[in-house]
Amino acid sequence: MKKNNEALRKPAELLFKKELTALIKTDQYPKPPNWRLSPKKVVDFIMGTELEDGTKISPKYFGQRSLIEIAVATLATDRALLLTGIPGTAKTWVSENLAAAISGSSRLLVQGTAGTHEEQLLYGWNYPILLAKGPVPEALVPSPIMRGMETGSIVRIEELTRMPFEIQDALITLLSEKSMPIPELDEESNAISGFNIIATANDRDKGIHEMSSALKRRFNTVVLPLPATIEMELEIVRSRIAPDLMAQRDKKADKSSIEEIKRVITIFKELRDGKTMDGKLSLKRPASTLSTAEIIGLVNNALAMAVYFGKRKIDGELLARNLKNTIVKNHDTDLIPWNEYVEMVMKKREEYDHFYQAVSSLK
Ligand SMILES: Nc1ncnc2c1ncn2[C@@H]1O[C@H](COP(=O)(O)OP(=O)(O)O)[C@@H](O)[C@H]1O
Ligand SMILES: [Mg+2]
Numbered sequence: 001m002k003k004n005n006e007a008l009r010k011p012a013e014l015l016f017k018k019e020l021t022a023l024i025k026t027d028q029y030p031k032p033p034n035w036r037l038s039p040k041k042v043v044d045f046i047m048g049t050e051l052e053d054g055t056k057i058s059p060k061y062f063g064q065r066s067l068i069e070i071a072v073a074t075l076a077t078d079r080a081l082l083l084t085g086i087p088g089t090a091k092t093w094v095s096e097n098l099a100a101a102i103s104g105s106s107r108l109l110v111q112g113t114a115g116t117h118e119e120q121l122l123y124g125w126n127y128p129i130l131l132a133k134g135p136v137p138e139a140l141v142p143s144p145i146m147r148g149m150e151t152g153s154i155v156r157i158e159e160l161t162r163m164p165f166e167i168q169d170a171l172i173t174l175l176s177e178k179s180m181p182i183p184e185l186d187e188e189s190n191a192i193s194g195f196n197i198i199a200t201a202n203d204r205d206k207g208i209h210e211m212s213s214a215l216k217r218r219f220n221t222v223v224l225p226l227p228a229t230i231e232m233e234l235e236i237v238r239s240r241i242a243p244d245l246m247a248q249r250d251k252k253a254d255k256s257s258i259e260e261i262k263r264v265i266t267i268f269k270e271l272r273d274g275k276t277m278d279g280k281l282s283l284k285r286p287a288s289t290l291s292t293a294e295i296i297g298l299v300n301n302a303l304a305m306a307v308y309f310g311k312r313k314i315d316g317e318l319l320a321r322n323l324k325n326t327i328v329k330n331h332d333t334d335l336i337p338w339n340e341y342v343e344m345v346m347k348k349r350e351e352y353d354h355f356y357q358a359v360s361s362l363k
Pocket of ligand 2: 091092093200
């Protein structure tokens with residue numbers, strides 16, 4: 001297996017190892033049992049700050065501090081945390097960083113899909129051992145949830161509502177009793193303090209199942225919203241530009257690049273809101289998701305093109321050339337709103353002339 005320092009994408013606990021070590025060293029606040037940091041320092045890790053010893057803690061989440069406070073406080077209670085919102089609002093990113101800060105690992109993870117089995121939530125069996133020796137403890141294969149219960153760690157469930165209803169409900173007993181019966185061994189696995197679950201769920205997407213009200217009650221739900229302003233969204237995008245590409249860019253162009261990225265964010269915001277910024281014109285909305293994550297992808301793509309094939313700077317033309325394929329994901333629902341936007345809005349704004357030229361040249 002590859003060593004983690006060569007991994008293409010490092011888990012949060014490695015990516016921010018220095019920050020977490022510094023936070024642990026300076027933390028003087030009370031910690032819930034088996035937490036590596038106090039709730040206050042977990043929030044500082046997510047929101048960013050500067051420590052007394054001068055260590056800078058980078059902001060991970062851009063948005064309301066109070067949402068993160070509610071999330072962290074929930075994890076210290078016996079209710080689990082459910083992060084919902086439209087796709088691309090940092091649910092996965094926040095849950096990964098919370099688990100890294102609280103338990104030192106974000107890797108106890110169950111990915112919810114239509115094909116998730118109860119075994120992946122509870123436990124399975126090593127069949128050769130089971131056949132040879134019968135249901136003995138060494139034949140049992142614990143799920144990430146069982147391991148989290150036994151070590152007092154945070155476990156993540158991604159895309160909870162992609163799992164069928166009946167499978168989701170296997171969590172109910174576990175969340176209310178904090179124990180998992182293993183009838184085959186006539187035993188149960190009991191959670192120790194520090195165990196909790198962070199689930200994420202998209203509230204608008206294909207292939208989503210409802211949650212039962214019994215299960216919903218076991219969770220405290222925090223809705224992560226889209227960024228409130230263009231400036232806030234710009235900050236998020238800037239924080240997520242690929243560092244290796246950033247290192248190769250022509251820095252002299254930064255000021256104009258930022259203006260160009262703002263134009264892209266404006267286009268996304270207007271299409272999302274279904275109206276122009278001045279509110280004067282109503283617009284058709286594409287059905288596909290237009291989240292910050294799409295903008296981050298678009299900007300990174302434009303920067304990669306600039307670094308490898310172009311002038312090493314993000315310019316409007318490169319961004320505009322990537323716009324249509326980012327916004328129009330489904331021809332039936334997105335093409336008409338996109339064409340309307342190009343002709344009714346983009347064409348008429350002087351400062352978007354180079355965007356319009358680039359977009360028209362692709363038609
Ligand atoms: N408010 C925000 N603060 C920080 N990053 C954000 C924010 N909104 C979106 N992002 C970024 O968008 C990307 C996608 O987020 P992700 O966690 O995968 O979304 P979700 O799980 O909600 O679909 C991540 O790189 C994340 O950093
Ligand atoms: Mg996600």
